[in-house]
Amino acid sequence: MSCQFPPDYAIADGVTYSQFNSSFADKLVCASTYLRPDPGGAMLPWLYTLFLLLFHLPACIIRAVRWESAQYLALGLALFNIAVTVQTYVSTKLRPSEILVWMPLTLMLDIGAMLQMVILILELPGHSVTILKRALDHPTLVTHALVALFAFLFGVMLLILQIYGLIEARKGMNTRDLTVNWCSPTFRDFALAVTTGNCDLYSVIESSSNGIGCIQLPASQQEDWLKGTVAALSVSLVFEVFDVLLVKLVGRNKKGDNVEVNGTRLRRPWLSMFGGALVLIILIYYGAETANHLPPGVTDVVWIYRKEPKADIGRVCNVYLKSPGLRGMIIGWTDGLFDSWGPIYHGKEVIKAIRKEL
Template sequence: MFRPEDMGVRVKNGETGLSCLAFDPNKLSIMAQALRAAKGGALVPWVYSIVILLVHIPVVIIRVVKWESVQTWCLGATVFTIAITAQAFASTKFRSEKILTWTPLLLVIDAGSMAQVLFLIVEDYELLTRLKRAITPPRVKPFGEPFLRDEEPSKSADPERTVLVDLRTVSPTKSTALPTDCTHPPLFTSKPLYIALTSALLLISVFALQFLGLHHAVNAAKQSAPSVSWCSPIFQPFGVAVLDGNCNVWPILQTFAKGVGCILIPGNQQMAWLKATVAGTGISIALELADICILATVHSGTRWRGIKMRRPWFTMFSGVAVLGLILVFGVVYSTILPPGISEKVWIVTEAGAVTVYEGELGTAGLRGAMIGWNDGVFQGWGTTYFGSWAV
């Protein structure tokens, strides 16, 4: 571990506490460069969050008043979210320092939409009743076996030859009653059945991803704060260590092929997001189950104070709120440096002789967030995403 004294830095106790003095007056300066998170260390870029919000908000409104018109869109959006979340899980391998990329909090709004499509389409098209009728063969059972006997056997030519007339009254069972299929499209050759099956499978997939993410987040939250890699071109070339204004010394991990050097900083943000993921995902699952119970027990015409009850209100509101929070944090994180490092730094390089440079770290902005998040999600694609240079 490097010490400030090893780098020619004089330390004194100032009025505001411990401070590090600059190097010799003839020190070299280099231009400011951005400090960005390494792959998997960034939250969803705020521009992505804006697009998602602008699409979801009107769809949520339509789901309240005319849900039939957005069935296909809801299915497509859920497939996309599941694919991105599963890809993030596979690429990051649930590493705690990459929680900002693989957090499953985005899934809550899709769970509600799939539950709504499933239960309302089953009710509107009487799918359960029609499936039961299609699977169970028609049955005709006798209602009774009354007999008619000749009331005047004495008038018959042969008293011993009494005529018995067997009459059976047949009552149609429920399966032979007038079918309702005439008011609905054919069961197995029309879309409603397959939309319901697809929404059920997607709903199960959402729950599976949420429980999987929750399990790994709980385990990671029990550990100490992870170390997170932050990279900048200012740490190149031949950087050895970085001293910041807080007298912290960070060894530089060289990555010549990428043209940047990286340092490991305590992941305070990541630890906070691990705890938020545990709490948020647990609450989301509870709200989703509450919505499912309401959708399963309440008729579509039921209203409470004029509001339609058979809607996933909990997940609609909480889903939009989660998207809004991710948007806000995405903007904030792109405009600040990570906790633990100062804006002004000194970089020690060694290329034959030891040289010290004074530099300034800037925020990564939207570009840095996009690089960190995209690299984290798609790093599992290898050369398909990074190109041949990543080999």
């Protein structure tokens, strides 16, 4: 045992360090296990982000070369992103400590796609802002009219979600002493506290996930991502304004969309496309890093203090903690995403346990 506390050092309420002295001589070792974030404390798993990138990259390439062929794919991706973002906002209530779940950093690609479709459709020969009205008399215009309408609606919704997320992230930066729960199956069976190799003591608390215990850590990652979200969304809005100007004002030929420079078509939301793809790559990197490392302040070897309520002495065992891995991040993020579904997602017994705890 590397940490020697005074005999009267409080391990928990009514429990002192002296009640565990006899256990240290036994040098008990518990089975190694993982430590994962509690619901709301995990960022988008890198595998999910990779899937987003794999869907968006072909869409971006098609939009750059022949934008008419990517309309339905772009609309589908935008609708999916809207649904997920709204769900994260509802489940987390935009709490600063759960920024990793609700940060709307993946919206830029879809906003760029929507503004491109609206502007270029309305500028096609014979098209204008009255396309919906004229589509009633010209059935061939119906498809373009509906695509332009949905692209406009989705674009507005995405922009509102983005700005709202920016405002809430900026407010969250003013919140002090943020904490986040990290949980492990080994933090149960009368576990009272955990000490790390740095001699930091953390009390074991109940998790919102039934049958697992947690320790409460400073939310340093969340504080960093609040700042990063504000910076990234601010840059995204600037990029989107420039893309509107690029798609709308760059010179065009008589057909309206074939101006090229060295074979590259200019009238595309290039900043949103490159910026959005870069954001996804960054999220993949940080998602993998977070999944493969323990949170700051937690060492890979910890000591768990256990004591039954009626026992006079307690037991201490050292445990080797593993990083959450992809599985742990998926559990933490998905639990945060669907928390508002209540018993539909958690099941009735878990909900009863949470209400009893509250």
